[in-house]
Amino acid sequence: MIKLVFCCRRNPAMSREEFQRYWLEQHGPLVRSLHADLPQMRRYVQSHTIDGPANDGVRASRGSAEPYDGITEVWFDDLAGMGSSGSDAAAEAGRRLLEDERGFLDLAASSIFLTVEHEIF
Secondary structure, eight states: OOEEEEEEEEEETSSSOOOHIIIIIHHHHHHHHHHHOOOTOOOEEEEEOSSSSHHHHHHHHTTOOOOOOEEEEEESSSSHHHHHOOOOOHHHHHHHHHHHHHHOOOOOGGGGEEEEOOOOO
């Protein structure tokens, strides 16, 4: 199983609350509505960053940078299957997702990469 991980930074014109609300209530349903055109996507999950002292403490304990505003994870069966659809519908779905992302994400400050999971426990 291959997983696409997208560490998301919001459009700087949005508050974190506005960003997370849009991402969950607008972009999430858009992804769901396009799933039939992107059947190679097995699972889609949004993880929204929590503000507050607990998160600040965890970050400070490791000396890490400011957190991303959230993370998207998308699972695929394998690398070959990621682009296997090749249909016009899949290309249009991908175009619609990117167009929407440009409105609420700071794409240049975000990070996207592919991973393979190794479950430890």
